[in-house]
Amino acid sequence: MASIRYSSSSLLAKCSAASAAPAAGRCIANTSRVRNFATETSPPKKLKPLTQEQKDFLSSALRVNQAGELAATLIYKGQTPPIVRQHPHLRPLMKHMYDQEAGHFDTFNALIHKHRVRPTALYPVWSVLATGLGWSTALMGREAAMACTEAVETEIGNHYNEQIRTLIEMVTQWKQEGYEVSDEISELTKTLRRIRDEELEHLDHAVEHDAKKAEPHWLLTGVIRAGCKGAIWVSERV
Numbered sequence: 001m002a003s004i005r006y007s008s009s010s011l012l013a014k015c016s017a018a019s020a021a022p023a024a025g026r027c028i029a030n031t032s033r034v035r036n037f038a039t040e041t042s043p044p045k046k047l048k049p050l051t052q053e054q055k056d057f058l059s060s061a062l063r064v065n066q067a068g069e070l071a072a073t074l075i076y077k078g079q080t081p082p083i084v085r086q087h088p089h090l091r092p093l094m095k096h097m098y099d100q101e102a103g104h105f106d107t108f109n110a111l112i113h114k115h116r117v118r119p120t121a122l123y124p125v126w127s128v129l130a131t132g133l134g135w136s137t138a139l140m141g142r143e144a145a146m147a148c149t150e151a152v153e154t155e156i157g158n159h160y161n162e163q164i165r166t167l168i169e170m171v172t173q174w175k176q177e178g179y180e181v182s183d184e185i186s187e188l189t190k191t192l193r194r195i196r197d198e199e200l201e202h203l204d205h206a207v208e209h210d211a212k213k214a215e216p217h218w219l220l221t222g223v224i225r226a227g228c229k230g231a232i233w234v235s236e237r238v
């Protein structure tokens with residue numbers, strides 16, 4: 001199992017991530033000001049080292065999330081041309097959902113690089129399957145494309161909820177033992193909550209746009225949900 005590296009302070013990492021050229025000077029200045037403030041006024045946080053089990057959980061969470069968000073961008077990329085050709089009024093909605101997925105994908109790409117987690121070995125397989133799923137459901141029509149989104153986002157929403165629950169349990173345990181919570185874990189929990197909410201927003205959009213009218217809805221969503229569960233299970237491990 002790949003290991004994960006979480007440093008106790010993410011201040012410099014955050015700065016370098018945000019230091020696109022125009023903001024670089026400002027970032028350095030802010031960093032030194034914050035560092036002075038931190039050393040003068042607050043003692044270092046008392047953090048509990050991660051157990052191997054917690055490291056493995058975080059590695060597999062980042063790996064599967066990156067794979068899932070790659071798949072999501074490819075599904076929408078495959079769906080958008082046929083859907084927009086038939087239903088031009090859906091262009092803004094498809095673009096909105098794609099843009100959010102691209103943002104999620106960027107987030108997990110940055111996190112797996114930062115923490116040196118290897119991507120899933122099945123990256124190329126998921127790429128082909130996700131593109132095929134997006135394209136084929138769009139050819140079946142608007143309702144089928146929306147049913148695909150409904151099914152995928154239902155599974156992904158549940159999946160993010162499970163990860164958030166595990167993180168909350170970790171944090172609760174640390175607090176009970178008198179430890180503090182690292183900025184990175186707090187930030188990760190916040191990020192997962194935001195992304196989970198955006199996935200559930202996609203689910204609502206799909207239902208509002210007649211996902212339930214797909215024929216046969218039960219078969220389409222059942223097959224896609226089973227496929228998502230299988231892909232999540234494999235990507236957490238391989």
Ligand SMILES: [Fe+2]
Nearest residue numbers: 069072101104
């Ligand atoms: Fe997403």
Ligand SMILES: [Fe+2]
Nearest residue numbers: 072153199202
């Ligand atoms: Fe989504």
